[in-house]
Each structure stands twice: as C-alpha cells, then as structure tokens.
Amino acid sequence: MSSAHGITPALLEQTLSATRVDAQDGTLPEVFHSLSSDTRSLQPGALFVALSGPNHDANLYVQQAVTAGASGILCSRPPAQSLPIPLWVVTDPLAAMTQLARAWRAHLSAKTIGITGSSGKTTVKEMLGLIVSSRYRTGITRGNLNNHIGLPLTLLNCPSDRTHLVLEMGMSAPGEIAHLAELAQPQIGIVTNILAAHVAGFGGGNLVSALRGIAHAKGELLQALPHDGLAVLPAIDPHLALLQSLTGCAILSFGPQSSGADVVFTPPSYGDDGMLSTLILPNGERFALNLPGFGPHLWLNAVAACAAAYGLGLDAAAMQEGLSRFKLQKGRGSVEHGQVGCRILNDTYNANVGAMRVALEALSHMAPAPQRIAVLGDMLELGEAADTLHAELAQTILALGIQRIFLAGPHMAALYQALQSSPGLQLFHYADPVALAKDLSHYVGHGDAVLVKGSRGMRMERVVEALHS
Known part of the structure; x- marks a missing residue:
C-alpha cells in the first residue's frame, strides 16, 4: 500500500474515488518518488496534481508534467490524447490531495511540531529544523508552504523514515489552523506571538476584539495537541493567559531573561555583523550564541525553537550546533x-x-x-x-x-x-x-x-x- 520512499498507486486508489486511465503500455510505477503541483519544479518520478485556481486551469499543464518526467497524473479532466503514463481523474484534485495527505500522515510515525503565530513562523521553523536535524532524520516545511495546499504537499513529500517533522502553519481566517492541525496531528505546538496581522479577516474595526480573534484562531493549534503533548508559548505576549487556557497539556514559555520564562536569553550585545547573547534552559544549561542581523526578535525566535527542542529531549550542545548554522533568508532581515x-x-x-x-x-x-x-x-x-x-x-x-x-x-x-x-x-x-x-x-x-x-x-x-x- 505504501513505501518508505513515497506514495504508491495502491495507496492512491485505496484512498480516493478515482477513475484510472492506464498508460499506453499498461504499466504502473511501483512508487511516486515525490508529489508536485508545479511543473516548473517537478522532479522525475513525481505524481503531478493539477490544482486549478480561479485564474488558471491546471489541466492544461498535464502534457508539460509528462515532459518534465512525471510518472502519474491526478486531475479533474483528462487530456484529449492518450498519455504514456497513468492518469487518475477525480472531481476535486485539492480535496483528493488532502485526503491522500491524511492517509499518508497516518502511515508516518514522526514526532511532529506545528508552528504558528503572526510573525516569526518561518524563522522558528528554520531554526528548529536546524537543531533537530543535527540529531535526527527530519522533515521540514520548504519555503513558506504553510497553507491548505502547502501543508498537504509537505506531508506527501515526507519519507516514512523521518523521525521528526517540523511544520509551519499559516492562516488568514478562523478555522484554517484547525484544518491544518487535524491533518498534521502535532505533538508539540509553538505560537510565536499574536500581532495585528490579517486583521481584516477578524472584523478589523475593533482592534482589541480582532486581536483576541487572532489569538483564538492561532490557538486552534493548541486545542489540537494531545494531553501528553507540549505547548510552547511567548511569555511576554499580552494574550498569554488566553493561549494557556486553550490547552490542557504541559507548557514551556520563552522570552527575554527579564520575563522569567522557562527558556530565556540575556540582553544581547551588537557588533558590526550581528548579535551575541546567552541562552538559558530550564535545567540551568546555558550557551553563548551569535546570530546574524540586528533584529532583537530573532532572539525570541531562537528561544522558541530551543524550548521545543528541549521538549524533545535535546541538549544545549545540539541547540548551539544547530543555531550556529542559521542564516537569514534574503528579504527577512x-x-x-x-x-x-x-x-x-x-x-x-x-x-x-x-x-x-x-x-x-x-x-x-x-x-x-x-x-x-x-x-x-x-x-x-x-x-x-x-x-x-x-x-x-x-x-x-x-x-x-x-x-x-x-x-x-x-x-x-x-x-x-x-x-x-x-x-x-x-x-x-x-x-x-x-x-x-x-x-x-x-x-x-x-x-x-x-x-x-x-x-x-x-x-x-x-x-x-x-x-x-
């Protein structure tokens, strides 16, 4: 049904109500080595999912996918000409991909960390990914594939031999994080902060009410955590108490040393090329760290990542090793x-x-x-x-x-x-x-x-x- 290397045609057909159009030679691939919705980045051996939008018909790109080396197609309308690879026709390719991601997630045994918040999600994801991957085989959200399309793609491209999975989750309206968390099934959830972002989706007129709405929406991740899970929360956020009320599992807080949080950083010093601080863990371990750039928010991101890593049982050496490799992405400070x-x-x-x-x-x-x-x-x-x-x-x-x-x-x-x-x-x-x-x-x-x-x-x-x- 499934393979350590990817999705099989058998899993696809057992999961979906799909009509198969066989390849010209009647053969099926043993496994799809990846899954893609973009012919520009599609790798040979991939299953291409034709995801159409309001302004484009992805079914028109099926032939391009074949040329790029796809070994299977999932679409809503077959092309007029027969193909040299098998094709499955479904009513809604996005719903089918989501259903397939849910089935594949059930096959994965990876310890999963979900990350949301108004800002810093991608940076925390990169930092935590560097820490965890220094010790374990780790799957990480690529780029900012953090929505109802990106997260299923991330799950479906995660090999089953990964022991840990670090997933970014974004939203612009209530209910979206709940949907992503239901798919991802995280054991650890990080909320980076609650800020005035996407306010228009939460009324926008009354800012206090909108911010509470954003906190509840981000908190959908916390509500999805199991009782033996871990919530990682920002100690200096005004909505901390609200976030704490949304989960029944253990909590680790992060913040500056003055906040009294569980994982903290000392006041940083600034040089020509970056910043220096000391990070302190709940068990008293501490380590010095240089970070690139000049944004004090990067220290909040670093201690958020370290709090989750601490919850995974990683020590200061792993955190220092991982974070020493952190580089700022272009356009992010x-x-x-x-x-x-x-x-x-x-x-x-x-x-x-x-x-x-x-x-x-x-x-x-x-x-x-x-x-x-x-x-x-x-x-x-x-x-x-x-x-x-x-x-x-x-x-x-x-x-x-x-x-x-x-x-x-x-x-x-x-x-x-x-x-x-x-x-x-x-x-x-x-x-x-x-x-x-x-x-x-x-x-x-x-x-x-x-x-x-x-x-x-x-x-x-x-x-x-x-x-x-």
Whole structure:
C-alpha cells in the first residue's frame, strides 16, 4: 500500500474515488518518488496534481508534467490524447490531495511540531529544523508552504523514515489552523506571538476584539495537541493567559531573561555583523550564541525553537550546533551592501505592526552610521484600523531617533501626517515604491544604514533593487 520512499498507486486508489486511465503500455510505477503541483519544479518520478485556481486551469499543464518526467497524473479532466503514463481523474484534485495527505500522515510515525503565530513562523521553523536535524532524520516545511495546499504537499513529500517533522502553519481566517492541525496531528505546538496581522479577516474595526480573534484562531493549534503533548508559548505576549487556557497539556514559555520564562536569553550585545547573547534552559544549561542581523526578535525566535527542542529531549550542545548554522533568508532581515556603499537591512518579505516596530529597532542597533534611513511601505490587510495603526508607528520612530524617513503607499500618508510636526526630521511620502526608488539614491551615501520594509503586496524589493543598481 505504501513505501518508505513515497506514495504508491495502491495507496492512491485505496484512498480516493478515482477513475484510472492506464498508460499506453499498461504499466504502473511501483512508487511516486515525490508529489508536485508545479511543473516548473517537478522532479522525475513525481505524481503531478493539477490544482486549478480561479485564474488558471491546471489541466492544461498535464502534457508539460509528462515532459518534465512525471510518472502519474491526478486531475479533474483528462487530456484529449492518450498519455504514456497513468492518469487518475477525480472531481476535486485539492480535496483528493488532502485526503491522500491524511492517509499518508497516518502511515508516518514522526514526532511532529506545528508552528504558528503572526510573525516569526518561518524563522522558528528554520531554526528548529536546524537543531533537530543535527540529531535526527527530519522533515521540514520548504519555503513558506504553510497553507491548505502547502501543508498537504509537505506531508506527501515526507519519507516514512523521518523521525521528526517540523511544520509551519499559516492562516488568514478562523478555522484554517484547525484544518491544518487535524491533518498534521502535532505533538508539540509553538505560537510565536499574536500581532495585528490579517486583521481584516477578524472584523478589523475593533482592534482589541480582532486581536483576541487572532489569538483564538492561532490557538486552534493548541486545542489540537494531545494531553501528553507540549505547548510552547511567548511569555511576554499580552494574550498569554488566553493561549494557556486553550490547552490542557504541559507548557514551556520563552522570552527575554527579564520575563522569567522557562527558556530565556540575556540582553544581547551588537557588533558590526550581528548579535551575541546567552541562552538559558530550564535545567540551568546555558550557551553563548551569535546570530546574524540586528533584529532583537530573532532572539525570541531562537528561544522558541530551543524550548521545543528541549521538549524533545535535546541538549544545549545540539541547540548551539544547530543555531550556529542559521542564516537569514534574503528579504527577512538580511544585511546587503548597496551600490553607493550603504548597508541595506532588507526586510521586504512582509510586514505587520509588530514586525515593523522590531525592524525599526533593528535599524537602530546597526553599527554607527552617518545616517539611519527608514524606507517603509504600507502594511496591508489591517481593515478599518489601518490608518490608526500606521500613524502609531510615529511613536516608535521618534523614540528610536530615526531622522530620515521615506514612506510609500496611501496608508503611509497617515504616518506622514503624524510625523509632520516633529522637528529635525527629513520626511518624504510617495504614492508607490517605484516613485520612491527613483529619488532615494540621491539621499543615500557611503556607510548609511537603510531599512526597507513593507507588506508583500507593496513589493518593496524594488527599492532594494534600485539601491543595488
């Protein structure tokens, strides 16, 4: 029915109500070596699942999948011509893939860790993956495949010889984490934080109510944990008590040393290339750690990963070994060097209110520079509270002493207005990042530190590209 190396045709047919169209030569592969929904990254021997969306018909890519080396097709409409590989026809390929992932998860014996939160999910996933894989055969979510499509794909591409599985879980509405957790069946759940992200999906008008809604939605992961499981929670989050109330299993908290959490980090020091701190575990073990970048939030991510690793029985040596290999991904707080000799803090992947504040704090920690320049794009999906939340960033900017600010997008007009009366600022506002990028190079010099950040939809990486050209 199944193989250590992947999904078999027998498992597929026993799991799904599917009509099979045999290959021209009548043969079936023994096993599908992977599963893919994208012909551009499909590996030979894969089962191709034709997932159509509102703007594309994936059934049209079946022939491309064959050319790329697929050994089977799962689709909703067979092509007119016969194929040299077997094909299964189902009413809904996404539902079929989800059902197949559920069956494959039942075959896996891996200890599973689920990670959710408003920010830091991907970083914690990478950090924990590095720690656990230093001792065990570990499956890890690739990239940010963390939704109702990505998580089933991750499960289906996990070989059965993996002893541990580290899964990222994202959401934009209630019920989505519950669905992912039901598929993943985690024994350990990490909530990184609760911030004003995807507020529009939770009413958006009343921010306090929306944040509680987000906490409940993220907490669906905690409700899915078994009684002998482990919840890893942020000690300094205002919603800690609410999160604690959602689980009946053991809890480990993480935070700065001042929080009194179970796993903590000491106040970090900052150098030219990164940060240094000491991490302390519940059993008293401690170890020094250097991290790249300048974001203090990275220490929260590190102790969250270490708390989960501690729950798995790993020691400080494994944690130090794994985290010593951590590198920032491009666009997630990575430091780059621009054409004019400036240093760019590239945090363009995405943005919410909390993440914007910690990015500004990271800019303030960069080694002395002639100028510290903040280049900020709109934070999206904040609903009716959007302009208020943008304007409130003024307090952070003024407290940190950042004096040259470039803003892009209609919502950033609210921040522009909030800062206009503040003396000593050089303040600029543009309709979009393209217009901003054309002017920015005239204001940036050798040695300057430049933060570039905004929501994914703003595509602030275009500003970074301009600084490199």
